Amino acid sequence: MQNRTLLCCSFALASAAALWGHHSFGAEYDANKPVTLTGVITKVDWTNPHSYFYMDVTDKDGKVANWKFEGYPPSVLYRTGWKRGVTLKEGDKITVFGWQARDGTNWAHSREVTFQDGKKLYFGPPAGTGDGGNAPPVEAPKGANE
Amino acid sequence: MTALRSVALALAVCAIAGAQTKYPAVPRTADGKPDFTGVWQGGSNRIGSWEEANASGGLGGTPPAAGAAPVATVAPRPPSEPPPYQDWAAKKVLEFYNRRGIDDPDARCIPPGIPRIETFGLFPMQFVQTPQTVVILYEVYHVFRIIPLNAKHPDDLEPSYMGDSIGHWEGDTLVVDVTGFNDKTWLGPVGSFHSEALHVTERFTRVDYNTINYEATLEDPNVFTKPWHTRTTIMLRNGTRLREYECEENNEDVISYEKLLKDDSVFRRK
Numbered sequence: 001m002q003n004r005t006l007l008c009c010s011f012a013l014a015s016a017a018a019l020w021g022h023h024s025f026g027a028e029y030d031a032n033k034p035v036t037l038t039g040v041i042t043k044v045d046w047t048n049p050h051s052y053f054y055m056d057v058t059d060k061d062g063k064v065a066n067w068k069f070e071g072y073p074p075s076v077l078y079r080t081g082w083k084r085g086v087t088l089k090e091g092d093k094i095t096v097f098g099w100q101a102r103d104g105t106n107w108a109h110s111r112e113v114t115f116q117d118g119k120k121l122y123f124g125p126p127a128g129t130g131d132g133g134n135a136p137p138v139e140a141p142k143g144a145n146e
Numbered sequence: 147m148t149a150l151r152s153v154a155l156a157l158a159v160c161a162i163a164g165a166q167t168k169y170p171a172v173p174r175t176a177d178g179k180p181d182f183t184g185v186w187q188g189g190s191n192r193i194g195s196w197e198e199a200n201a202s203g204g205l206g207g208t209p210p211a212a213g214a215a216p217v218a219t220v221a222p223r224p225p226s227e228p229p230p231y232q233d234w235a236a237k238k239v240l241e242f243y244n245r246r247g248i249d250d251p252d253a254r255c256i257p258p259g260i261p262r263i264e265t266f267g268l269f270p271m272q273f274v275q276t277p278q279t280v281v282i283l284y285e286v287y288h289v290f291r292i293i294p295l296n297a298k299h300p301d302d303l304e305p306s307y308m309g310d311s312i313g314h315w316e317g318d319t320l321v322v323d324v325t326g327f328n329d330k331t332w333l334g335p336v337g338s339f340h341s342e343a344l345h346v347t348e349r350f351t352r353v354d355y356n357t358i359n360y361e362a363t364l365e366d367p368n369v370f371t372k373p374w375h376t377r378t379t380i381m382l383r384n385g386t387r388l389r390e391y392e393c394e395e396n397n398e399d400v401i402s403y404e405k406l407l408k409d410d411s412v413f414r415r416k
Contacts (some may be wrong), residue, residue, distance in 0.1 A: 015356075021254035024246050026413065027403065028413075041176055048392050048396060073391060074389070075391055082208055103412065112209055125206070125268075131336060132337070133338035136240055137228055137229065138229060
């Protein structure tokens with residue numbers, strides 16, 4: 001009847017087309033610089049085309065650094081289970097996984113946020129979105145390197 | 147333990163397979179055409195509401211949970227061939243790729259054009275259908291397409307980001323002819339530029355209750371050696387509503403790009 005398949009828990013199914021994102025991950029962020037940081041939220045910007053949150057991170061010597069994390073716009077966050085002013089607030093303690101900016105500052109692209117109760121939500125897309133990934137969209141033409 | 151897991155998985159799959167039969171036939175309008183009315187998600191092949199389809203690793207969804215229930219899908223479409231650029235144009239695409247997409251017009255809040263807009267799976271689109279016109283509203287960039295049926299393109303077209311669309315029915319397939327583009331959008335993959343000669347023919351076929359098969363044929367003799375065919379599935383998302391998306395509200399990426407572009411060795415691939 002209908003050509004259906006059932007696959008379990010596969011996120012690889014998302015077509016490559018869907019990954020043609022709004023803007024380049026790779027220009028700003030380095031997929032080879034993953035970071036996992038725990039800290040206290042100091043500010044949340046619930047804005048288009050991307051949202052941001054800021055977080056104080058204290059190192060082992062007690063020195064505090066304020067980090068900035070980029071993520072999805074509000075409409076995407078709503079549909080993913082986030083609520084403005086409820087899910088993430090100033091003073092909340094979270095752990096975030098993401099990738100650091102190429103300029104080496106305290107700035108990163110966020111992916112997975114873990115709350116104190118263990119709940120996890122995505123705040124941003126995977127590494128590589130919008131930058132062409134690991135393979136060019138065309139074959140190298142003759143003389144491409146001339 | 148492994149055997150138990152297999153049995154549990156088989157039962158879960160059977161439960162979902164059984165659930166597929168609950169869907170009605172393709173709805174039709176009073177004039178007998180397939181009715182596309184509703185909210186949809188491009189670039190996905192998962193069945194269900196937005197929340198069901200995107201949970202546990204879906205587009206923009208939640209992280210995969212251990213032991214999460216299987217997600218029902220339709221068969222993925224065959225992958226598109228690479229766009230058939232002429233050699234000079236392929237070099238230009240490679241340069242955009244080596245610059246990691248920093249030149250993407252969409253990052254500057256430019257409307258994405260066609261067919262790229264059909265693939266933004268993070269954002270829903272809504273079809274509104276009458277016997278004379280099909281309208282597609284897109285959350286992303288808050289753009290829309292008005293597609294008059296059995297009409298002709300105006301003879302005073304100015305180049306535009308989304309082009310001019312007209313449609314007609316071929317059996318149960320909505321065929322849309324799009325022309326009148328400017329050359330300021332990308333077609334989808336990083337760097338996939340085109341000229342004002344771009345001509346797109348789209349075919350929307352609602353093959354079952356949940357699924358529109360989308361095919362696009364792109365002709366642009368200024369950059370391609372032959373027509374390029376690309377495709378995706380567009381999935382029904384009952385219960386989802388389009389929300390506001392105002393791209394220019396706080397586009398900090400453009401500011402960071404200006405800094406990066408002063409020294410492209412920071413981000414270039416080679």
